[in-house]
Amino acid sequence: EAEVAQSPRYKITEKSQAVAFWCDPISGHATLYWYRQILGQGPELLVQFQDESVVDDSQLPKDRFSAERLKGVDSTLKIQPAELGDSAMYLCASSPRVLVNTEAFFGQGTRLTVV
Amino acid sequence: AQSVTQLGSHVSVSEGALVLLRCNYSSSVPPYLFWYVQYPNQGLQLLLKYTSAATLVKGINGFEAEFKKSETSFLLTKPSAHMSVAAEYFCAVSDTRSGNTPLVFGKGTRLSVIA
Numbered sequence: 641e642a643e644v645a646q647s648p649r650y651k652i653t654e655k656s657q658a659v660a661f662w663c664d665p666i667s668g669h670a671t672l673y674w675y676r677q678i679l680g681q682g683p684e685l686l687v688q689f690q691d692e693s694v695v696d697d698s699q700l701p702k703d704r705f706s707a708e709r710l711k712g713v714d715s716t717l718k719i720q721p722a723e724l725g726d727s728a729m730y731l732c733a734s735s736p737r738v739l740v741n742t743e744a745f746f747g748q749g750t751r752l753t754v755v
Numbered sequence: 756a757q758s759v760t761q762l763g764s765h766v767s768v769s770e771g772a773l774v775l776l777r778c779n780y781s782s783s784v785p786p787y788l789f790w791y792v793q794y795p796n797q798g799l800q801l802l803l804k805y806t807s808a809a810t811l812v813k814g815i816n817g818f819e820a821e822f823k824k825s826e827t828s829f830l831l832t833k834p835s836a837h838m839s840v841a842a843e844y845f846c847a848v849s850d851t852r853s854g855n856t857p858l859v860f861g862k863g864t865r866l867s868v869i870a
Contacts, residue, residue: 644798673857682845682860683799696857731798743789744858746798 642666644747646732652753658720661750665714665734671695673744674707674717677729689715722754757782757848761861769869774833776864778846781827786848788829789858790820793843802844805829816840841868 645664653659665672670691675683686705688696691712700707704723709715719726729751733744762777780786787806791799803814810822821830829846843865847858 646798680863682847682862684860685857688857729796733799743801743804746791746800748798749796751796 644732644734644745646730646747646750648750649748650751650753652755653722655724655754656721658718659722659752660716660718661730661732661752663715663717663732663747665732666745669734669736669745670712671735672709672715673733673735674715675731675733677731677749679728683731686717719752722752724754727752727754757786757850757859759846759848759859759861761844761846761864763864764862765865765867767867767869768836770838771835774831774836774840774866776831776844776846776866778829778831778861779827780829780848782848782850785822785824786850788820788822789847789849790814790818790829790831791845791847791860792840793845793863795842799845802831836866836868838868838870841866 644666647662672689674686676686677683686700687707689709692709705719707717729749731746731749733746735742735744758781760779768774789804790802792802793799802818803812803820805812805822812820818833843863845863846861849858850856
């Protein structure tokens with residue numbers, strides 16, 4: 641069964657350091673999402689890609705976060721510099737090319753701890 | 756903007772008892788609705804989705820959900836709880852008026868099963 645792959649699964653970093661997360665969506669899925677999930681909360685959208693283009697990054701803290709999906713396949717989310725408040729689960733999800741009512745398929749997530 | 760409210764941040768049921776989790780949405784137009792489950796340090800797995808075809812939806816692992824337009828609610832049920840269903844449950848909505856709009860999640864309900 642096709643899955644969304646994310647790495648690393650766990651990351652511990654010191655504040656002010658740079659950190660990056662990688663996501664490989666299900667093959668053929670044009671839409672890719674990055675969500676952040678703070679402990680005890682629901683996921684919140686950071687950025688949405690359609691192929692290689694950003695569709696929505698209104699909730700992405702652009703002073704420190706960046707996301708790219710250069711060839712419209714895999715994606716990288718970067719934080720520089722990391723802050724203590726960035727500790728959270730970062731979830732990548734994908735869905736097929738523009739279809740109404742389709743669900744998002746989630747990866748296992750990257751648990752980030754900033755110390 | 757779409758929003759969803761999950762009633763009860765923590766629900767406890769006895770093993771073998773009915774599981775009932777409630778989600779309310781705020782939209783003048785019925786959205787697409789989804790229930791996801793999340794186990795500790797894992798990604799989200801889709802249980803079922805409502806896409807206006809039928810008000811009673813069957814999902815995986817014996818879960819069902821009922822869409823009640825008059826109450827703007829989406830009720831998740833399972834007739835008999837087993838220890839294996841102890842997890843975090845998230846309700847999510849997406850806009851029916853355009854394709855591939857990102858899911859908006861509720862804050863989650865933690866389900867505990869008591870032996």
